[in-house]
Amino acid sequence: MPRFSVIVPAYQVQAYLHECLESVLSQSYADLELIAVDDCSPDACGAVIDEFAARDPRVRAVHLPRNTGLGPARNAGMERATGDYLLFLDGDDILTPDALLAIADRLKETGDPDVLVYDYARTYWSGEAVRNRAAAQLTERGPAPFRLTDRPGLLNLLMVAWNKAYRREFVEHAGFSFPPGYYEDTPWTYPVLMTAESLATLDRVCVHYRQRRAGGILRTASERHFDVFDQYDRVFAYLDDHPELARWRPVLFRRMVDHLVTVYARPDRLPRGTRAAFLRRARSHYRRHRTPGASVPARARVHHALVRFGLHRTYRALRLASALHRGTVRRSRALRAALRSAVLLLHYRVQRLLPLRADRAVFAARGDGGDPGALESAFRALAPHIRTAWVTCPGPSGTSGSPERTEHPRAVAPPDPPRLAPGTAAYWTALARSAYLVSDAALDPRLVKRKGQVVVRTQDGTPLGHTGLDLLERPAAARDTDFARLLEDVDRWDYVVSAGRHSTLAWERAYPGRYTTLEYGRPCTDRFHTATAADVAGLREALGVPEGAVAVLYAPAHRDYRRTQPRLLDLERFVRRLGPRFVVLARTRHPHDGPLAGSSGRVVDVTGHPSLTSLCLASDALVTDYSPLMFDYAGLDRPIVLCADDWEAYEAARGTYVDVRAFPPGAVAHGEDELIDVFADGHWCGSHSDRRRAAFRARFCPHDDGRAAERVVRRVVLGETLLPPVVPPHERRPAPAAAAAGGPPPLATVPRQHPGGPPAVTDRV
Structure with missing residues (x-):
C-alpha cells in the first residue's frame, strides 16, 4: 500500500x-x-x-x-x-x-x-x-x-x-x-x-x-457556468442532511453570493445575452438559501443587493459609471504628472545655470549601500567639509539605498545625510549643482553632466559572468539591455573603482570609455577589516544564530537562462544530515515559496536582509555556485565551498571571464550529496581548502586590505598621489569568525549516519 x-x-x-x-x-x-x-x-x-x-x-x-x-x-x-x-x-x-x-x-x-x-x-x-x-x-x-x-x-x-x-x-x-x-x-x-x-x-x-x-x-464562455447553481444546491442539501453542521450555513451563504457575483461579473465566462438570466437565477438562489440573521460585511453589501434584487441594468449602469470615473482619474493623474515633470525639468535647467558647489556630493546605490556606502563614510571622515546626500533608489531586494557605513579613524559620529527622492526638486538641485556624483548603477538618463562635475562609478562586484557590451552575444542574460543608453552612461564616468587587475581588464573591455580606472580594491570590503569580534557576535545574535553554532551562508547566483529560479538545495536536509551544530543563513530568490525555515528552525531565511556585508561577517563559511560574492568573501579568509552542477548551462547562457572550477576558492561539490560529504569529511575547512583560498585571494583580492575607500577619496577628492600602501595578504587581519573570537571551535567533521545503527563518533579536526 x-x-x-x-x-x-x-x-x-x-x-x-x-x-x-x-x-x-x-x-x-x-x-x-x-x-x-x-x-x-x-x-x-x-x-x-x-x-x-x-x-x-x-x-x-x-x-x-x-x-x-x-x-x-x-x-x-x-x-x-x-x-x-x-x-x-x-x-x-x-x-x-x-x-x-x-x-x-x-x-x-x-x-x-x-x-x-x-x-x-x-x-x-x-x-x-x-x-x-x-x-x-x-x-x-x-x-x-x-x-x-x-x-x-x-x-x-x-x-x-x-x-x-x-x-x-x-x-x-x-x-x-x-x-x-x-x-x-x-x-x-x-x-x-x-x-x-x-x-x-x-x-x-x-x-x-x-x-x-x-x-x-x-x-x-459557456452556459455550463450555470452549473454553479446546482453545485450550491448540493452544498446546502448536505447541510440539511447533517443538522450538526448548521452553524456553517451563514458562512456558506456569504461565500455563495461572492461566488455568484464573480461568475456574473467576469467578462469571459457567460455568453452574450445570458447575464440577465444568470442574475435572475441568482436572485432565486439568494432567496432560497438565505439564512436569517446572517451578517453581511459592509464591502459586500452592494453585491448582496445586486443578487437579492436582480439588478442587472443597475449593475451595468454602475459599472459604466465606475469605468468613466476611473478613466477620468487616470487622465487627470497623467496630466498632473506631465505638468509636474515639465516644471521639474525647467527647475533643473535653471539650477544648471548656477555655479557648482564644490562641497557637495551625491551618492546612489542598490541594496545596503555597497561600495558607495563605504565611499560616503570615507568622504565624511577624510573630507568633512563636503556635505553628502543619498538618492533613495530601490535595491534588488526591495530595500532603499541606505548606506551601511564603515567607521574610519577620523570619523566623529556625524549626523545622517539627507535623503533625496528621485523626481523631486531637491533631487534635481543636487544633480545639477553637486561636484561629486558616486553611484553603482546607471545615472538618471536626463542628467546633463556639467563641466567640473566628477562622476565616480563603482561596479557590482568582481565580474565572473559577462557584463556590459560582452552581453551582446548573450541574449538570455542581456534581456532588455539598452546598449546605446549604457554607452551614454559610460561617457559620463570620470573614474571607475576596480578591485584588481582581473576586474580592470573586464570593465575596460565591457564598458569602453575615457574614464580613469582606480585599481584600489573594493570599498565595501573595508568593513571586513574594521569590524571587531564584538561586532560579529552582535550580528549573529541579531540573526538568531545560537552561540557555538557553525553558520553557513548560502547565496546562489541568479540563473539568467531560467525564467523561474529553481530551488537548488534542500536546506533542511542539509542541516539535518550535518547535525545540530550547523545553521544555514539562506539568501535565495524564492519569495513566493514563503519562509525557508522548517520544523528544525536551523534554516534562517535572510533573503530580504538589507546588508549582505553583515551576513558575510555573521557567517563562518560560504556556500555558493557562481555568485560574485565569493570574490568579496575571500577577503574575510573564511572557508568557501562551491556547489554547482549546471556550470555548463550558466556559461553557455552568460559566458564567464574565469572558470572557477579550475581555480576555486575552496572545496568543490557537484550536487547536494557531495556538498554534504564535503562538510561531513571536513574538507570545507581543511588545509587543502586553505591553500586554494590563499591563492584565490592573491589573485582576486590584491588590494582589499580595509583602506580601499580611503585611497579613492585621497586620490579623487584630496588630489593626493602618494596613497597608503597596500597591506600584503599575509599581514592582513580581517574580522575574526565566531570560533576564532573565543567561542567553541566549529566541527570540521560531523557524525556520519550508518544504516541500522547509531551515528559514529568523530573527532574534531
Whole structure:
C-alpha cells in the first residue's frame, strides 16, 4: 500500500500533461502511485499516459469509454486508489520539487489528520509565479491537528480539491465523491472541511497552478457556468442532511453570493445575452438559501443587493459609471504628472545655470549601500567639509539605498545625510549643482553632466559572468539591455573603482570609455577589516544564530537562462544530515515559496536582509555556485565551498571571464550529496581548502586590505598621489569568525549516519 495516491484526470491537456506527470514521478518521496485518468480526450493525452505507464510501474492508466467531466474522472481514479492519502492534480498543473516529502513530513508531525491543506502559486506564461494571497491562513503556528471551528478562515481559501491531501479511509467512510458539471470542487471541498475531525496545514507552495492564456474552463464562455447553481444546491442539501453542521450555513451563504457575483461579473465566462438570466437565477438562489440573521460585511453589501434584487441594468449602469470615473482619474493623474515633470525639468535647467558647489556630493546605490556606502563614510571622515546626500533608489531586494557605513579613524559620529527622492526638486538641485556624483548603477538618463562635475562609478562586484557590451552575444542574460543608453552612461564616468587587475581588464573591455580606472580594491570590503569580534557576535545574535553554532551562508547566483529560479538545495536536509551544530543563513530568490525555515528552525531565511556585508561577517563559511560574492568573501579568509552542477548551462547562457572550477576558492561539490560529504569529511575547512583560498585571494583580492575607500577619496577628492600602501595578504587581519573570537571551535567533521545503527563518533579536526 503506497503512502500517496496521486490522481490526475486529463482532457485536452496534451501540451502540459508530460510535465505534470513528470513532476509527480520525479518527487524525492517515491512511495506513491500515480493514477492517470484519460477522460476520453480527443488529443494525445491517452497515448502520453500509456507511455508513462509502460516505463514506470507506479503509473496506473485508466481510459474512460466516454467523456464524463472532471468530477467523474476523479471518482474513477478514487475507485482504483490504494494509498493512505489521496491527492488530486489537474493535468495542466505541476507539483513543486520535494512537495510530497514536505507533505509526508507534515502528516507525520500532525498525527495523520483527515485533511492536510497546503499552498499553491499561480504561474503565468511569462514564468512569473504569484503565491496565493490568502497564504496567511496556512500558518503552522498553534495546535495541530484542529477542527474547522478552530480555523474557520480556511473557508476563505480557493475552493479547489488539488491543494489538499485526504486520508482515504476518511473519504470512503464519509462517502464523498465529486458531482458532474462545472465547479465540481465546491460541493466536495466545503463538506470535506466541515466534516473532518482533524485538519492540519502546511505553509509551503506544493502546486503550481497554471494560468493558461486560452482553453481553461474559467476562461471559456459557456452556459455550463450555470452549473454553479446546482453545485450550491448540493452544498446546502448536505447541510440539511447533517443538522450538526448548521452553524456553517451563514458562512456558506456569504461565500455563495461572492461566488455568484464573480461568475456574473467576469467578462469571459457567460455568453452574450445570458447575464440577465444568470442574475435572475441568482436572485432565486439568494432567496432560497438565505439564512436569517446572517451578517453581511459592509464591502459586500452592494453585491448582496445586486443578487437579492436582480439588478442587472443597475449593475451595468454602475459599472459604466465606475469605468468613466476611473478613466477620468487616470487622465487627470497623467496630466498632473506631465505638468509636474515639465516644471521639474525647467527647475533643473535653471539650477544648471548656477555655479557648482564644490562641497557637495551625491551618492546612489542598490541594496545596503555597497561600495558607495563605504565611499560616503570615507568622504565624511577624510573630507568633512563636503556635505553628502543619498538618492533613495530601490535595491534588488526591495530595500532603499541606505548606506551601511564603515567607521574610519577620523570619523566623529556625524549626523545622517539627507535623503533625496528621485523626481523631486531637491533631487534635481543636487544633480545639477553637486561636484561629486558616486553611484553603482546607471545615472538618471536626463542628467546633463556639467563641466567640473566628477562622476565616480563603482561596479557590482568582481565580474565572473559577462557584463556590459560582452552581453551582446548573450541574449538570455542581456534581456532588455539598452546598449546605446549604457554607452551614454559610460561617457559620463570620470573614474571607475576596480578591485584588481582581473576586474580592470573586464570593465575596460565591457564598458569602453575615457574614464580613469582606480585599481584600489573594493570599498565595501573595508568593513571586513574594521569590524571587531564584538561586532560579529552582535550580528549573529541579531540573526538568531545560537552561540557555538557553525553558520553557513548560502547565496546562489541568479540563473539568467531560467525564467523561474529553481530551488537548488534542500536546506533542511542539509542541516539535518550535518547535525545540530550547523545553521544555514539562506539568501535565495524564492519569495513566493514563503519562509525557508522548517520544523528544525536551523534554516534562517535572510533573503530580504538589507546588508549582505553583515551576513558575510555573521557567517563562518560560504556556500555558493557562481555568485560574485565569493570574490568579496575571500577577503574575510573564511572557508568557501562551491556547489554547482549546471556550470555548463550558466556559461553557455552568460559566458564567464574565469572558470572557477579550475581555480576555486575552496572545496568543490557537484550536487547536494557531495556538498554534504564535503562538510561531513571536513574538507570545507581543511588545509587543502586553505591553500586554494590563499591563492584565490592573491589573485582576486590584491588590494582589499580595509583602506580601499580611503585611497579613492585621497586620490579623487584630496588630489593626493602618494596613497597608503597596500597591506600584503599575509599581514592582513580581517574580522575574526565566531570560533576564532573565543567561542567553541566549529566541527570540521560531523557524525556520519550508518544504516541500522547509531551515528559514529568523530573527532574534531
